[in-house]
Amino acid sequence: MGTREYIRERFFPHLWCPGCGHGIVLNGLLHAVENIGLKKNDIVMVSGIGCSARISGYLDFHTLHTIHGRALAFATGVKMSRPELTLLVPMGDGDALSIGGNHFIHACRRNIDITAIVMNNRVYGMTGGQYSPLSGYGTYATTAPYMNIDPDFDVVAVAKAAGATFVARSTTYHIKQLTDVLEAAILHKGFSVVEIMSQCPTYFGRKNKGGSASDMMEVFRTRTTPIASKEKAEDPSLIERGVFEDREAPEYCEEYHHIIERATKGR
Amino acid sequence: MGGQVKFIQGNEACVEGALYAGLGFFAGYPITPSTEIAELLSARLPQKRGIFMQMEDEIASICAIIGASLTGSKSMTATSGPGFSLMQEALGFAVMAEIPCVIVDVQRGGPSTGLATKLSQGDVNQARWGTHGDHAIVALTASNHQDVFSITVDAFNFAETYRTPVILLFDEVLGHMRERLEIPQPGELPLVERLKTALPEGVDYHPYLPREDGRLPMSDFGGVHRYNVTGLFHDMWGFPSENPSIVYGLMRHLTDKIEHHVDDLTRYKEYYADDAETLLISYGSSARSALHVVMNRRQRGERLGLLELQTLWPFPSELVREKAKNARYVVVVEMNMGQVLQSVKSAVDRPDKVSLANQVDGTLITPTTILNILRIIQGRGV
Ligand SMILES: Cc1ncc(C[n+]2csc(CCOP(=O)(O)OP(=O)(O)O)c2C)c(N)n1
Ligand code: SF4
Ligand SMILES: [Mg+2]
Numbered sequence: 001m002g003t004r005e006y007i008r009e010r011f012f013p014h015l016w017c018p019g020c021g022h023g024i025v026l027n028g029l030l031h032a033v034e035n036i037g038l039k040k041n042d043i044v045m046v047s048g049i050g051c052s053a054r055i056s057g058y059l060d061f062h063t064l065h066t067i068h069g070r071a072l073a074f075a076t077g078v079k080m081s082r083p084e085l086t087l088l089v090p091m092g093d094g095d096a097l098s099i100g101g102n103h104f105i106h107a108c109r110r111n112i113d114i115t116a117i118v119m120n121n122r123v124y125g126m127t128g129g130q131y132s133p134l135s136g137y138g139t140y141a142t143t144a145p146y147m148n149i150d151p152d153f154d155v156v157a158v159a160k161a162a163g164a165t166f167v168a169r170s171t172t173y174h175i176k177q178l179t180d181v182l183e184a185a186i187l188h189k190g191f192s193v194v195e196i197m198s199q200c201p202t203y204f205g206r207k208n209k210g211g212s213a214s215d216m217m218e219v220f221r222t223r224t225t226p227i228a229s230k231e232k233a234e235d236p237s238l239i240e241r242g243v244f245e246d247r248e249a250p251e252y253c254e255e256y257h258h259i260i261e262r263a264t265k266g267r
Numbered sequence: 268m269g270g271q272v273k274f275i276q277g278n279e280a281c282v283e284g285a286l287y288a289g290l291g292f293f294a295g296y297p298i299t300p301s302t303e304i305a306e307l308l309s310a311r312l313p314q315k316r317g318i319f320m321q322m323e324d325e326i327a328s329i330c331a332i333i334g335a336s337l338t339g340s341k342s343m344t345a346t347s348g349p350g351f352s353l354m355q356e357a358l359g360f361a362v363m364a365e366i367p368c369v370i371v372d373v374q375r376g377g378p379s380t381g382l383a384t385k386l387s388q389g390d391v392n393q394a395r396w397g398t399h400g401d402h403a404i405v406a407l408t409a410s411n412h413q414d415v416f417s418i419t420v421d422a423f424n425f426a427e428t429y430r431t432p433v434i435l436l437f438d439e440v441l442g443h444m445r446e447r448l449e450i451p452q453p454g455e456l457p458l459v460e461r462l463k464t465a466l467p468e469g470v471d472y473h474p475y476l477p478r479e480d481g482r483l484p485m486s487d488f489g490g491v492h493r494y495n496v497t498g499l500f501h502d503m504w505g506f507p508s509e510n511p512s513i514v515y516g517l518m519r520h521l522t523d524k525i526e527h528h529v530d531d532l533t534r535y536k537e538y539y540a541d542d543a544e545t546l547l548i549s550y551g552s553s554a555r556s557a558l559h560v561v562m563n564r565r566q567r568g569e570r571l572g573l574l575e576l577q578t579l580w581p582f583p584s585e586l587v588r589e590k591a592k593n594a595r596y597v598v599v600v601e602m603n604m605g606q607v608l609q610s611v612k613s614a615v616d617r618p619d620k621v622s623l624a625n626q627v628d629g630t631l632i633t634p635t636t637i638l639n640i641l642r643i644i645q646g647r648g649v
Contacts (some may be wrong), residue, residue, distance in 0.1 A: 011506065044488055046334070057495055057507065062488045064337065065497040065507075066330065067360050073327035077334025077342070080318050080491045081292060106323040256318065263313035 003030035006040065008060050015054060019213025020173040021198030022052050025090070025119050028196075030059075032182035042085045046075040048100060050092035050126045051197075061088075069099030072107040075114050083253035084184060087114040093134040094124045097155065108162035108191055112252035113193045115185045116164075118155055121200035125170075129203030131164035140207040156244050159193040166192035167245040171220035171264055172199060175243060181243060190251050197224070197239075270450040278303040279580040280412040280448045281345075281371060284419025286311060287450070288458060291340035294320040294331035296350060299383050300439040301373035304345040325350035329357040331527070333366045335498065339461055339487040340421055345371035348381060348390055351397070358432055359398030360498045362521065364505075365483060367426035367461070369419075371435045373442040376629045385629030386439035388551055394434045395580050397454040401518060403525035405532060406434040406580040410554040414445040414536075417456060418577055421534060424459040429524055429532075430483050436579060438602070440631050461485060465494065475517075476503040481524055488547040525581050533586055534577035539565055543572025545641065546594035547600060547624075548587065548611055550576040552631055557600045559634040560641070571641075579607065584614035596644055597621045600637055 007030070014020050032134035033043065043061040046051035049068035056063040062085075066074045071089050079087045096104050096118045105112065123141060124130040131141035136152040144150075159167045166188040168181040178196060199205060199216035210216045225231040227242035273279070274564075282304055295305040295311055305321065314320040318335070322328040323347050332342035346354065351372045361368055366636040375380025390397075394406040404423050409418040415437065422433040463485040466472045470490035477483050479568040493506040500514045508514070508610070539563050540546060554575045564571040574590045576583065591597045591611070597620055599608040605623045612618040620636045624640040626632035639649050 017403050040493060041489065041491060042646070055350075058432070060493055062493050064334070064488070065495065065496045067356055070326060070330045070357065073322065073330035074334040075319070076322075077292065077294065077331035077336075078328070078338055079334075080320060080331070080487055081335045081338040084490045102323055103327055106327070116485065182279055260313045260316050263310075265313065 003027075003034050004031060006030050008058055010205065011058050014058055016051060017202045019199065019201045020051065020157070021101060021121060021200070021213070022055065022119055023173060024172040025117065025178070025196050025198055025230050026055055029088070029090070029117070029176040029182055031179045032186060035183050036186055038086055038186075042084070043088060044075070044078050045088045045090070046071045046078065047090050047094040047140070048092070052090055052092035052125070053095060055090045063266040069095055070103060071095065072100065072103040072114065072116065075109065077110055077112055080098055080256065083113070088117065088186070089114055090117040090119060092125065093118060093120040093122060094132040095131045097158070098133045099179070105158065105162040108159050108164040108193065109251040111163060111165050111190045111249050113189055113191070115194070117182070117184075118193065118195045119196045120155060120195050120200045121204055123200050123204040124201055127198045127205055135204075138219055142203070142207065155193070155195040160245050163191075164193045164245065165190035165247050166214050168193070168243045169195040169197070169239070171197040171217070171222040171224055177241060184243065184246070188246065190249060270452045270455070270638045273335050273448045273450065274445055275412065276303060276443055276445055277412050277415050278373065278443070279307055280415040281419050281435065281437065282307045282311065283448065283450055284416040285369070285423070286315070286341055287416070287456065288420045288423035289316060289460070291342055292318045292332060292335035292342040293344065294322050294328040294335070294345065295344050296322055296325045296328050298347045298350045300375055300442045301345045301347045301371060303374070304371060307527070309324065316470070320602040321355065321617055325353040326357060327356040329361075329370065333357065333361050333364075334367050336366050336368050337488045341367070341427075342370040343371065347373050347375045348377040349379070351390060351393065354362045355397040359400060359402065361432040362398065362402045362404065363498045364487050364496045365430040367430055368432050369422045369435060370432055371437065374436060374438040379515040384439065385626065386552060386602060386627065386631060388436070388438055388553065388602040388606070390436060392437055393453060396486055401520045401522065404434065404580050405429070405525060405578075407534065407578055408436045409577055410441070410575060411552055412448045414577065415441065416448055416450070417439065418534060420456050420458070424457070424481050427459040427461055428482065429528070430485070432526065436551065437620055462626060463487070466492070470493070473503040474505050475501060477520065477524075482491055521626045529581045529583060529585070533583040534583060535583065535586060536575040537573065537590065538562075538575070541572070542570055543594050545568035545572070545596040545598060546572045546591055546606070546646065547571065547637070548576065548597060548599045549573065550579060550607065551600050551602075553600050555630065556632050556634045556637055560637045563634065576607070579608060582610045582614070584610070585616040587611055588616065589616045595620065598624050598641060598644060600624045600632065602626055602632060
């Protein structure tokens with residue numbers, strides 16, 4: 001089939017800046033979908049608001065471009081009504097974990113079979129470079145001209161603690177791994193979270209002297225390491241990549257089906 | 268009629284109406300005085316293989332019902348003032364993306380946490396203008412349980428016919444009071460089912476292209492037509508557009524599809540309105556007290572009448588102007604600071620003859636209070 005089949009070509013060129021990492025995520029995602037062999041009619045992509053969220057408009061699936069932070073709540077309504085469909089929910093770091101943080105932890109907790117993709121560029125790209133909950137202490141942003149004093153949190157740790165049954169991280173530099181973890185996440189039965197470190201050269205890069213898009217991706221190469229690697233032991237400040245959680249637990253739609261069986265018994 | 272008879276709360280009458288209309292998906296978050304709707308549906312919906320979800324908040328609830336509606340399910344949420352405030356942004360999404368759904372607001376006293384267990388009709392204007400931007404909206408109410416049932420069925424029918432969210436504005440007294448309900452037989456009340464496109468796979472489907480009659484056939488998510496749904500201004504395929512003529516066309520469509528059908532959307536009742544010297548206009552639980560006054564005074568030969576509005580938005584201005592034409596006094600009876608009063612004043616020929624009989628202390632306005640206010644308005648003293 002070829003990934004081109006999944007694209008709404010008439011909406012290209014896309015609106016992302018040159019060098020933006022979000023296009024690489026799109027590329028990896030389409031390869032994952034192709035490898036699995038999913039049919040376009042069986043995929044629903046739900047997104048919120050942000051540069052990342054615009055990914056849905058470019059894809060020839062059933063696409064629902066909603067409001068800022070709430071994509072997972074919309075997706076939950078779709079999935080519960082049509083459990084046989086594959087739900088993909090790409091979100092920005094602000095979308096998923098700031099305004100949408102509550103929906104994120106509760107979707108993890110329910111373990112509903114949805115794949116959440118956090119395109120983490122550590123900034124509010126769409127609104128022009130304000131700090132996000134993932135920017136981290138010491139960074140600069142258009143709303144942190146003196147320095148950001150907001151600590152960040154670890155998306156993987158939050159997702160695991162909240163109960164997600166598949167949790168992984170990769171970066172736009174590691175396109176092969178990115179594709180593989182997305183494939184595994186989609187195939188996983190239950191709530192999957194894939195954090196993808198993505199670059200926003202336009203805002204995060206410029207404000208933090210990150211250099212060009214390739215410079216920023218070079219940092220993804222040098223400052224990350226596979227889970228539990230020797231390098232991590234030597235330099236604990238490295239960020240780990242890979243699959244952090246992959247376990248089986250009752251899936252929410254299936255559990256609900258049991259509720260229907262209980263309610264209709266003898267009827 | 269001749270169906271099952273129940274002695275129940277108004278909230279349960281709403282549940283019965285929703286199930287009669289074919290409710291398939293409910294998501295909500297508990298809040299007094301609407302909670303019984305969620306509790307009852309948590310038992311009833313799974314029995315019909317429908318879906319009940321208690322979400323993490325009201326925002327998630329309304330978002331979930333919009334998602335479910337896109338798969339073809341008739342969907343509803345229920346809340347009260349604070350939760351209704353939280354739902355406003357997503358309500359606007361449903362308006363913009365033209366997603367049928369029903370939002371029940373069992374009103375309590377506000378602003379803020381206000382009076383959690385007491386009544387008010389203070390959300391009438393929030394229903395109209397709570398979400399940002401120009402738009403039209405449908406909001407309905409009723410004053411007794413039989414009407415709560417049938418107006419709930421109407422709400423689902425309007426949602427499907429006009430591809431729009433519909434708001435049901437009940438109140439604490441109505442929600443919690445117990446009264447007789449006779450459930451109509453299946454088929455007795457007409458039901459509007461989802462209008463689905465007949466276009467086969469491979470034929471270009473336009474989710475946002477109205478037919479000649481103004482209706483827009485839908486296609487279920489997961490079906491053979493893939494399209495885009497967005498809260499941005501969009502073209503007939505659902506793709507974002509900032510083209511001024513497309514933006515203008517959509518704004519007109521969203522407004523006109525409701526405002527041009529006021530007659531079809533208007534539900535009301537009238538009691539001795541035609542020859543009334545003093546016409547009361549009321550709705551919801553306060554209309555019960557108003558009706559009591561009218562019946563009582565008519566027996567004594569006073570020319571009092573009542574126009575009970577069940578459709579609050581779009582406001583039935585023509586109807587109000589017509590009914591108020593010959594009245595010397597028009598008195599709006601409501602449980603707020605005069606929210607419907609303003610619409611009545613702009614509808615009638617002589618706004619100076621319109622007065623307000625209201626009560627905003629969390630308790631139901633009594634017939635005696637209405638009567639006392641009437642005497643003052645009529646210049647007869649208390
Ligand atoms: C309720 C609401 N608040 C604020 C905004 C403005 N807004 C749009 S996108 C965005 C942040 C986007 O950041 P992120 O989710 O990280 O996505 P990115 O653009 O970086 O991919 C904000 C604050 C909005 N659209 N809605
Ligand atoms: S602003 Fe940043 S996130 Fe948005 S498109 Fe440009 S590079 Fe990408
Ligand atoms: Mg971001």
